[in-house]
Amino acid sequence: MSEPELDIIVYGASGFVGKLLAEYLVKNAPAGIKIGLGGRSLEKLAEVRATLGAAAAELPLVIADADDPTALKVLAMRTRVVATTVGPYAKYGHALAHACAAAGTDYVDLTGEVLFHRDSIDANHDLAVSTGARIVHSCGFDSIPSDLGVHVLHKLVQADDAGEMTDTTLVVTSLRGGISGGTIDSVRNQIDVSKDDARLRKLAASPYSLSPDREREPDLGRQSDVTVVDGRKISPSLKGWKAPFFMASYNTRVVRRSNALRDWAYGKKFKYSEVMSVGSSVISPVVAGGVALGLGALIAGLALPPTRFLLDKVLPAPGEGPSEDAQKKGHFTLDVFTVTTTGARYRSRVRAQGDPGYSATAVMLGESALSLAVDSAEDTSLPKAAGVLTPSTALGDVLVERLRSAGFEISAKKL
Template identity: 85%
Template sequence: MTGTSPARELDIIVYGASGFVGKLLADYLVKHAPEGTKIGLGGRSLEKLAATRADLGTAAADLPLIIADADDATALKALAQRTRVVATTVGPYAKYGHTLVHECASAGTHYVDLTGEVLFHRESIDANHELAVSTGAKIVHSCGFDSIPSDLGVHVLHEKVTADGAGELTDTTLVVTALRGGVSGGTIDSLRNQIDVSKDDARLRKLAASPYSLSPDRDREPDLGRQNDVSVVDGKKIDPSLKGWKAPFVMASYNTRVVRRSNALREWAYGKKFKYSEVMSVGSSVVSPVIAGGVAVGLGALVAGLALPPTRFLLDKVLPAPGEGPSESTQKKGHFTLDVFTTTTTGARYTSRVKAKGDPGYSATAVMLGESALSLAKDHKDLPPATGVLTPATALGDVLVERLRAAGFEISARKL
């Protein structure tokens, strides 16, 4: 049973199935879901959904099509009540996601998405957490490259440190060791939307900038000093084995907040001195400090450019649009390797790794979102008991770790 509700007609509805990432997700589920999994395709256009179903081949011929516009509360309520899990790829979520997530929380229907939007996530927590607790729903935001590798990388690191009796985590840094793949049009559109929403509202800008913007109780968070998501760092300060300087990681300003929420939801099990950041490798040559600094300047320029009408007009012409994506062959050439380093309260050093093939923002994301949905639909009895607005680590934990390993991901942790 899902939450406190009766048995459902369907196991998973893919909402946004006719979009680029929605098609990837639907295709993954049709090919990899356990036999007997009941999947539906949802969206606003019957014609486009029918075309998607046809493209998925004979195995998908009988999948039901569910029509619901993103602002039609009645249709979305009916959709949520038909299924155990909704997996939605329709963003920006601040524009198109509020009604659906609320209807899922109300119906006791589990929910996963791909949001990387701090303000939407915060609004969802405030509007839906207590409601979802009361109905037994697990609302799990950010089940793609934002933010599963970060959240599970720290999760398995913490488990290894705990198993070894090596204390708690302190300074912890994720390093993007290798990455090949493009930034999705949906990610860019989400950034545009958050800039538009917050540029004239100082309160929202302050909230988005807070390192604990997603915390369940910001007053209980430890004061660890300034936590900067756009810093340039000497690799040796992260771990003696690292060479070269590290640049800011474009997704750090979101992922770090998700990981900190996981720590708080677990009553600060990672540690009250747990300080988390994310950076990316730009090589180990003598010019790495210059390259890293250039990346930092470039990220700032992108945000500033999207906030100003003249430069935004030009950027919109060259940045990927929502619904666009790379070819299948290009996606297959993609990959990522993320390494997390920590020092514990006993002085021990540990590292974890999350590594996978496939374009991080597209094919690999379809695997992560698909396995998250399957964890909720098929492994509910084995999941952590928490309900409400959760994170991948606190909602899915080891169940998702094992599913992703079975799907070809490397997820590991060891003492250095």
């Protein structure tokens, strides 16, 4: 087969996050990297291209509807990497991921949908292994900070010969950003898909729903994603009680898949959870409990037609996003704490400026695509892997260094 004419196609470039991604790549891709803008509307893609400046004036526009497998096959064959922002992925992502797996084209997306990710593993992993494609889901705030935070922690523990990781907890130390309409829509879609199917509900709830081999996963007892915990149980230095983190039900499964794909290198007793700080005052247990109740109420509300109707009036719609000024004021700091089988304690930190779900996510997805388009071509230190992978198992240290160069802090230390 001839070499693809493009290096990266941004699929969904006329959407809110898609445009942010296109802007980032036009500004930051190395000279010679050929970028195309993909979507279903030529007119809208042309409008986006016109806003990207003179450097983007000749970017190819690639037309393909998410429901047209033939057009998606042609799109996948025209490029080395597809970066897609078109969700919910359970509605619009299956055909594109499969087209890339079949063509041997690398693929990155922003999904935070357990059931879509599981379906993609079942449909595409073996095929992608055979073609050499790297299908890398969850390359935004879901779930790069979680996955790379544990990745760098593991590397330091390994370098210190400090045993295996056991109880490991990500703590959202600080967070400022808007609620993503796309994320809310993904939650709605997963509720709709599974509400009448007990098998799917059980699969979504399983802590190892994304594992390559669930039979080999260790039995570590109950692992709840809706947990309220005293910070001192996570690390002696932490004050205040911690509340459930609303993205934990997805991120935790991605991190556990990374462990399994690495033949449980993090540890057979590796137990992972995610929580968020609500302050350290004496009322922090009450606040944390209130957050837990609120999250439960939101899910229940979206599951019931009368309350969903009301929630849909106030929650952001897909394709909407914060102003440029609000995006710049956003930020996040995530700390990952672990204790090893030798009793040593470690902490990693992932921190960045920019709205987590929008501007910072555009950086993460953009650098993921560039890792595959640039570093793969240079045959550098990308992991030698193919199939349906996680950010850390597909991109590893290459993505860590790229994000550091883009202004992220990704660090680890012994406590």
